Amino acid sequence: MKSDRVLSTAEERRAKVLTSAVATFAQGGFHAVTIADVARHAGISPAYVLKLFTSKTQLFIGALEECYRRIMAEFERAASKASDTSPEGELDAMGEAYADLIGDRDLLMLQVHAQSAAMVDPLIGEAVRAGVAEVTDYLVSRTRAEGWRIQQFIAVGQLCHLLTTIDAFGVDAPWAKLLTEGIRHADARPSGSSAD
Amino acid sequence: MKSDRVLSTAEERRAKVLTSAVATFAQGGFHAVTIADVARHAGISPAYVLKLFTSKTQLFIGALEECYRRIMAEFERAASKASDTSPEGELDAMGEAYADLIGDRDLLMLQVHAQSAAMVDPLIGEAVRAGVAEVTDYLVSRTRAEGWRIQQFIAVGQLCHLLTTIDAFGVDAPWAKLLTEGIRHADARPSGSSAD
């Protein structure tokens, strides 16, 4: 249908590579993943990935921005669908949405890796800061919840990252029960992630 | 004074290398730091570092364990010095102690890097899980605080990690003010860290 072209436009390729970069960097983080890994996932040559994104760092930052874009979109969707439109109600809806969103773990893992990389590369640090700022500003303006409530929302999100990282939800021990108590999370979906 | 030996014992060397590993891995994380970096910091050859710790992963795990050891020691010290011996009082004291402890950032940064590496290497994952379990169990048995209170304590700690990572304490913007509100932190000390 779409067309019988054999070559994609550069914009289509960029989008596809970004999707691949999110999935691939999520698995291994900035340093452990090679440009060749991302290229393989996207089905093109490493050389062309580098032509589209000038450097590995820029590629990673692109993936990170895509990650925040998806989170914001999901928040927006959840908030506009929330039955209870009080600040509490909308925050709850967003919490649920986030729990679902990170079910496939890619967005969560990418954020954790990014936090680590942010301390090594200032450009990545800047990108993480911008993402956190954007999300926080959005939560404030959309929910009108009090500051401490939003702070707590983010803090619980970070706790959720840690607990998922160490697979605490799957551990049957007092410490794990205590830390996961009341923290919603979606089980990792089988695996076959996003479009291919 | 100590001795006019020219060679150290292996145990002394292990301890010294561990200290170097904490400081060095904290700066760059698992993948960006080389065995040669740690060896240089410790003043010995890379080959000998590897003889003491069989692999880079084991060295990193050793550093991580040292990190949790220091945190626990500081918690213990703070709790036993707390004037208010209620659960709240002891938790507060430990919060203060933690804020001081991560003033030089090494322990915080190492934990963030470890969280990232934990998702790539199962052995490191196991070490992080053990550390979190140990700290949580200690907090429970020492403070006798309620579960949700300890959960919150850890969550705020994780938030603190994020905020330090992106240097939110040094940003003058509404989102940064909101997220850092009430979060104690010590400014990074000049630099000259631990014993040398």
Next chain:
DNA sequence: CAGATGAGTGAGTGAACAGCCACTCAATAC
């Protein structure tokens, strides 16, 4: 069709790194 533009690549380069091994020499034991 001719020429121009832009998608996409193969083959390479130079640097870096983990792990290994044969070796040296200090410290101790006898």
Next chain:
DNA sequence: GTATTGAGTGGCTGTTCACTCACTCATCTG
């Protein structure tokens, strides 16, 4: 003094990776 143990290293190896460049071929324009 001689033998043994154990601290500590230099140098190598095979591999991997980010990035470059000259090139091919598809697509579009006129």
